[in-house]
Amino acid sequence: MQQHDGPLARLRRGHEELVLDLLRKHGPLSRGELGARCGLSRTTLYDIVAALVANGAVVASAPQAGPRRRGRPVERLALNPGAGQAIGVDFARRAVHVAAVNVAHEVVGTASHAHGPDLSWPQRIELAERLIGSLAGDSLRLDALSAIGVGVVGPVAWQPADDMPGPPAELVPLLRRKFAVPVLVDNNTRLAALAESTWGTAAGEQDVLYLRLSHGVGGGLVVGGALHRGAYGLSGEFGHITVDPDGGPCECGGTGCLETVASVGAVLEAYRAAGGEAADIAGLTAAARAGEPVAAGVLAAAGRRVGAVLAAVSNAVGPGVIVIGGELAAAGEALTGPVERELSRRLLPVSRHRLDLRPAALGEVGAALGGIALVLHQSPLLSRYPGRPRIGEDG
Amino acid sequence: MQQHDGPLARLRRGHEELVLDLLRKHGPLSRGELGARCGLSRTTLYDIVAALVANGAVVASAPQAGPRRRGRPVERLALNPGAGQAIGVDFARRAVHVAAVNVAHEVVGTASHAHGPDLSWPQRIELAERLIGSLAGDSLRLDALSAIGVGVVGPVAWQPADDMPGPPAELVPLLRRKFAVPVLVDNNTRLAALAESTWGTAAGEQDVLYLRLSHGVGGGLVVGGALHRGAYGLSGEFGHITVDPDGGPCECGGTGCLETVASVGAVLEAYRAAGGEAADIAGLTAAARAGEPVAAGVLAAAGRRVGAVLAAVSNAVGPGVIVIGGELAAAGEALTGPVERELSRRLLPVSRHRLDLRPAALGEVGAALGGIALVLHQSPLLSRYPGRPRIGEDG
Numbered sequence: 001m002q003q004h005d006g007p008l009a010r011l012r013r014g015h016e017e018l019v020l021d022l023l024r025k026h027g028p029l030s031r032g033e034l035g036a037r038c039g040l041s042r043t044t045l046y047d048i049v050a051a052l053v054a055n056g057a058v059v060a061s062a063p064q065a066g067p068r069r070r071g072r073p074v075e076r077l078a079l080n081p082g083a084g085q086a087i088g089v090d091f092a093r094r095a096v097h098v099a100a101v102n103v104a105h106e107v108v109g110t111a112s113h114a115h116g117p118d119l120s121w122p123q124r125i126e127l128a129e130r131l132i133g134s135l136a137g138d139s140l141r142l143d144a145l146s147a148i149g150v151g152v153v154g155p156v157a158w159q160p161a162d163d164m165p166g167p168p169a170e171l172v173p174l175l176r177r178k179f180a181v182p183v184l185v186d187n188n189t190r191l192a193a194l195a196e197s198t199w200g201t202a203a204g205e206q207d208v209l210y211l212r213l214s215h216g217v218g219g220g221l222v223v224g225g226a227l228h229r230g231a232y233g234l235s236g237e238f239g240h241i242t243v244d245p246d247g248g249p250c251e252c253g254g255t256g257c258l259e260t261v262a263s264v265g266a267v268l269e270a271y272r273a274a275g276g277e278a279a280d281i282a283g284l285t286a287a288a289r290a291g292e293p294v295a296a297g298v299l300a301a302a303g304r305r306v307g308a309v310l311a312a313v314s315n316a317v318g319p320g321v322i323v324i325g326g327e328l329a330a331a332g333e334a335l336t337g338p339v340e341r342e343l344s345r346r347l348l349p350v351s352r353h354r355l356d357l358r359p360a361a362l363g364e365v366g367a368a369l370g371g372i373a374l375v376l377h378q379s380p381l382l383s384r385y386p387g388r389p390r391i392g393e394d395g
Numbered sequence: 396m397q398q399h400d401g402p403l404a405r406l407r408r409g410h411e412e413l414v415l416d417l418l419r420k421h422g423p424l425s426r427g428e429l430g431a432r433c434g435l436s437r438t439t440l441y442d443i444v445a446a447l448v449a450n451g452a453v454v455a456s457a458p459q460a461g462p463r464r465r466g467r468p469v470e471r472l473a474l475n476p477g478a479g480q481a482i483g484v485d486f487a488r489r490a491v492h493v494a495a496v497n498v499a500h501e502v503v504g505t506a507s508h509a510h511g512p513d514l515s516w517p518q519r520i521e522l523a524e525r526l527i528g529s530l531a532g533d534s535l536r537l538d539a540l541s542a543i544g545v546g547v548v549g550p551v552a553w554q555p556a557d558d559m560p561g562p563p564a565e566l567v568p569l570l571r572r573k574f575a576v577p578v579l580v581d582n583n584t585r586l587a588a589l590a591e592s593t594w595g596t597a598a599g600e601q602d603v604l605y606l607r608l609s610h611g612v613g614g615g616l617v618v619g620g621a622l623h624r625g626a627y628g629l630s631g632e633f634g635h636i637t638v639d640p641d642g643g644p645c646e647c648g649g650t651g652c653l654e655t656v657a658s659v660g661a662v663l664e665a666y667r668a669a670g671g672e673a674a675d676i677a678g679l680t681a682a683a684r685a686g687e688p689v690a691a692g693v694l695a696a697a698g699r700r701v702g703a704v705l706a707a708v709s710n711a712v713g714p715g716v717i718v719i720g721g722e723l724a725a726a727g728e729a730l731t732g733p734v735e736r737e738l739s740r741r742l743l744p745v746s747r748h749r750l751d752l753r754p755a756a757l758g759e760v761g762a763a764l765g766g767i768a769l770v771l772h773q774s775p776l777l778s779r780y781p782g783r784p785r786i787g788e789d790g
Contacts, residue, residue, distance in 0.1 A: 011409045011413060014406045035436075039436055039438065040436060041430075041435060041436040041439075042436075044434040044435070044436075155745060206626065207625060207626035219711075221711070221712070223618050223623055224618070224621060224623055224624065226619060228618055228619055228712070228713075230712060230713020230714070231602035231714055231715030231716075232749050233713070234710075234713040234743060234745065235712055235713030236713075237746075238710070238711055241706075241711065242706065245703075252743055252744060252745075254740075254741065254742075254743065254744065309707070312636045312707045312708070312711075313707070313708070315632040315633070315635050315636045316614075316633055316707075316708040317625060317630055318624070318626055318627060318628070318629040318630035318631075318632070319626055320626030320627070345650075346636075346637045346640075347649075348632050348635045349649065350550060350629065350647075351627065351632075354627050354629070
């Protein structure tokens with residue numbers, strides 16, 4: 001399963017990254033200039049450059065015409081300016097989010113559209129295509145697109161497995177056909193963790209626990225400076241940690257999972273059961289902010305469960321930063337206060353003042369941005385990510 | 396904190412490992428032969444070789460005398476045969492364990508000595524020196540020793556911190572002075588995890604959860620093919636995950652930690668409180684094997700708590716293998732049966748048949764062997780371990 005990751009393959013990837021880094025820093029360089037800067041032998045360098053040109057990441061510029069015609073004209077190598085444009089799509093439970101970046105990796109546009117929980121996959125894909133189309137323009141040329149990174153709910157099978165269906169089989173081929181670029185898929189919450197640790201509130205952190213409290217509850221881990229996937233792509237399932245062995249049934253087939261008490265739906269239900277009146281989570285959090293005891297009590301109860309799970313995972317994994325995102329995180333202090341108190345109560349005492357709890361910074365398009373981070377593969381967080389994609393590679 | 400781990404430093408380490416690997420595989424090689432095999436430029440290769448010679452990992456053999464005296468004689472490079480001998484020491488709570496390997500990395504000896512819980516550090520160090528001395532002989536020459544790896548109980552501070560005292564300040568200088576080699580220290584349970592994943596029951600696995608049920612309860616994680624340390628060296632603290640918020644006080648300052656119900660002491664106490672009679676854990680497990688209901692009940696209760704914690708951590712981290720070690724693991728099925736049932740009940744259903752539970756293979760010297768794995772730094776599991784030592788480097 002990991003044979004592509006032997007020492008030689010790793011070394012080769014290191015060489016490729018070194019060459020790309022040098023071109024990113026210095027602009028176009030000749031092979032000779034590259035060689036002087038990277039310490040690789042001529043043969044190795046030619047080999048690495050050939051592969052990067054073949055996969056479209058690097059272009060060789062036409063030799064400059066000039067009076068001096070003796071000897072072979074010097075070709076210059078540069079990053080492919082069209083290779084950097086990328087789109088991320090998040091197929092969340094009740095919305096589609098898209099984001100796009102330009103060559104300089106600046107976000108040139110984002111778009112979101114909410115939908116009911118039962119929208120069919122063909123309709124969701126059509127919606128995504130429409131949102132992508134709405135972003136196209138001067139700063140995003142769809143014909144210069146290099147890749148699309150897609151987030152979906154639930155575990156994404158590394159190798160197809162009957163009990164891990166992942167996204168519908170037609171998703172990748174449909175997007176590929178439409179946009180003619182590689183399409184890569186991963187769990188959307190893990191992608192949100194990647195985005196927060198690449199561009200968001202935990203940028204530069206080496207050990208991050210990201211928790212998303214939305215219609216589902218999940219998360220992602222950055223451990224030792226790398227996005228973690230888990231042996232079978234099943235890591236970060238914080239929503240399915242048992243918080244009450246005698247609790248209610250969970251969608252996953254288990255009982256008393258965190259998701260059954262701390263998802264948007266579970267919290268709203270608890271609020272209504274306690275006599276609260278709110279159409280949605282925004283109404284509930286507004287009520288809590290206004291000091292309504294029932295709303296505050298419901299959020300506090302969920303917060304304590306969240307804190308207990310975060311403490312257990314933190315004692316096991318030892319993150320430096322915990323990031324909380326998702327619609328429920330918008331409740332602010334009414335939720336995070338109880339989270340922090342329970343976390344502190346259950347955390348190994350020596351860890352307590354070392355762990356930093358932060359709200360997510362990237363909002364609802366976090367996972368779509370994570371899809372971009374995945375396909376751009378420029379984050380050092382992905383340097384050891386299994387099945388790591390390359391630009392131009394088949395999705 | 397991680398500046399030593401930039402892409403260039405990583406690349407350099409990759410080059411060093413490549414050179415060492417080639418010498419390990421092919422035996423002595425000239426610089427020319429090395430160059431032809433490794434794809435590095437002359438300049439880079441000379442640089443890498445010079446560093447390896449300087450730190451003692453590689454020796455340059457005297458050029459062969461012979462009739463042909465024209466040109467510069469060809470020096471050959473080889474692994475330093477004296478550089479591979481290493482010793483591991485585990486200062487456990489109530490015993491000192493030592494292990495030694497020879498040049499070929501075969502274990503040439505192990506020794507253990509139990510002691511009371513209150514033995515002073517100077518006495519424990521003296522005991523370790525005596526055990527090491529007892530191993531010296533033809534197959535272990537102490538004057539050819541390259542390094543000592545030491546495991547200690549509790550978190551080991553990366554940078555000194557008042558609330559993370561680690562081992563006593565005199566430990567490292569004392570051992571250094573006595574044996575004149577670098578001494579490296581880490582948490583002993585994490586070292587046991589490293590050993591099980593390098594040479595033990597989980598050798599070759601990329602994602603391992605190791606749990607040790609001994610006088611203390613702790614563990615270690617291998618994630619994505621790398622030993623995990625955590626942001627502050629505080630990972631793997633499975634023993635301090637809360638299993639009963641209303642439970643008894645724990646040594647760590649918390650309440651109702653797993654260690655308060657699943658350590659050797661806690662299980663023995665529960666057994667005696669239930670009317671059982673056993674001098675030690677061996678007696679208790681013998682009673683359980685003989686079908687004594689009280690013994691079986693006590694082990695089952697501890698096993699259920701263990702299973703709950705393992706399930707929570709597994710849902711978060713997604714290991715492929717769980718290894719259980721420590722004195723309690725010797726109880727076998729009486730403990731692991733209930734562990735497995737609770738684990739299965741609480742694990743994300745899609746993970747259940749994918750997770751493999753195995754008894755530890757290396758016994759009580761596991762952590763000492765892990766100390767050796769740490770200083771030999773030849774495990775790919777350590778390729779990203781922070782503060783990773785090099786042979787000959789100052790400890």
